[in-house]
Amino acid sequence: MNLFRSEEHVERWLAGREAGATVTVATLAELAQAWWGDRLEPTWRPHTREQNQAILAGVGLTDEFWRLP
Amino acid sequence: MVDAADVELRNATYAWFVELGRAPSSAETAERVRSEPAAVRGGWRRLHEAHALVLDDAGELHMANPFSAVPTRHRVRAAGRSWWANCAWDAFGICAALHVDGCVESSCPDCGEAFAVEVRDGRPDDESLVFHCLVPAARWWEDIVFT
Numbered sequence: 001m002n003l004f005r006s007e008e009h010v011e012r013w014l015a016g017r018e019a020g021a022t023v024t025v026a027t028l029a030e031l032a033q034a035w036w037g038d039r040l041e042p043t044w045r046p047h048t049r050e051q052n053q054a055i056l057a058g059v060g061l062t063d064e065f066w067r068l069p
Numbered sequence: 070m071v072d073a074a075d076v077e078l079r080n081a082t083y084a085w086f087v088e089l090g091r092a093p094s095s096a097e098t099a100e101r102v103r104s105e106p107a108a109v110r111g112g113w114r115r116l117h118e119a120h121a122l123v124l125d126d127a128g129e130l131h132m133a134n135p136f137s138a139v140p141t142r143h144r145v146r147a148a149g150r151s152w153w154a155n156c157a158w159d160a161f162g163i164c165a166a167l168h169v170d171g172c173v174e175s176s177c178p179d180c181g182e183a184f185a186v187e188v189r190d191g192r193p194d195d196e197s198l199v200f201h202c203l204v205p206a207a208r209w210w211e212d213i214v215f216t
Binding site for chain 1: 076083087120134157162168179192195199203
């Protein structure tokens with residue numbers, strides 16, 4: 001899970017391998033806020049699968065690639 | 070099965086990881102929480118199995134997500150300290166977890182160009198970059214280190 005200079009850099013790096021999913025860094029930052037924001041809270045409890053899926057959906061990551069097991 | 074004592078150990082481990090800027094060993098953690106190293110390793114193992122942290126082959130910390138115990142491509146500077154992140158997502162996650170502004174230092178795996186992204190109020194100052202996730206969500210924990 002890396003940051004790239006642009007989508008062209010992603011394609012070159014893949015070198016023919018099957019691509020995963022590319023999102024903007026703004027979406028990534030928004031996702032990180034929701035996913036990790038409670039990680040150091042004294043009241044932290046493990047997220048359920050449903051909670052995590054809702055976080056992904058909340059930033060627009062709803063397609064099959066982002067479906068948790 | 071993770072119980073309340075394991076969560077307490079997990080919270081103490083995370084707090085000390087933040088304070089140190091590196092992963093504490095099981096022996097250091099045992100001293101910190103006034104326990105025995107074997108008890109710490111047992112609690113960490115249950116947390117590992119619950120995907121609450123990730124251990125290495127020796128039973129020491131590899132990841133206290135979003136923090137990494139080992140150097141990576143992703144470094145975060147914030148609040149006068151710095152930490153390694155497991156991936157780009159986790160790098161932003163460190164600022165989110167700490168609730169502070171910071172700077173994410175990383176580089177493009179294609180061209181190697183280094184960049185430093187300032188994060189202010191949770192938003193990056195350079196929105197020209199893109200994030201690529203190679204592994205589908207359904208398979209993240211099959212090999213979380215690779216993911």
